[in-house]
Amino acid sequence: MPTLQAGVSGQNVGDQWNGYPVSGPITSRFGIIDDAHPQPHSGNDVACDAGTLVRAPFAGQVVLVSRFGDGVRWTEIFGNSAVIRGEDGMRCLTAHYQDPPAVTVGQSVQAGDVLGAAGSTGQSTGVHVHIGLSDDSNPNFSKDEDGGVTRLLDAMTHLSPLAPAAPTPTRRGYASELVASAQIVAQMIERDALAIGVDAMLDHVIATVGALKASGGG
Ligand SMILES: [Zn+2]
Structure with a gap:
């Protein structure tokens, strides 16, 4: 099972997300239905300060970059966002950056590389990073026809404390x-x-x- 790469502590404690791509309290869990999500939530929301750096959770290639205002439906929802794809096909979406991502499609990234800075663009009521996870069976992060999330993965449960430590920066x-x-x-x-x-x-x-x-x- 592919895992997200653990951050400094390598563990999530309670409702606190401590790993890449960003650290902070989880304000909306995967699959939950709440005021902001009338249908099951397609990812995990992590609250943080505007401008907090958003990082690649694993090594891979940037396969999607969205720029807020481009008129695409995806961007209306996720705002400025980026998707990286690992060698094993795992795809991680990080969304709602305050500015367009600092990376471009096709670019290779290492775990921990900066993708952008947190913001609140798209369908968002406050500064947070939406972290979505999917694989090659569902490359577009599609929900079920009834709005369910059975074709998506919960990034939080895929973040393993056994994941290798971040590589020593060169x-x-x-x-x-x-x-x-x-x-x-x-x-x-x-x-x-x-x-x-x-x-x-x-x-x-x-x-x-x-x-x-x-x-x-x-
Ligand atoms: Zn979200």
């Missing part, structure tokens, strides 16, 4: 992360949205520069 990895962060900061500045999450973003850039320096010539 100098090249830090460099690509800096590029992704810089793109996100540039998008924020372009939108004149400096007040939204930019402190967290700059902290991340500073930490990444420090790590890049410390990594020496590796």
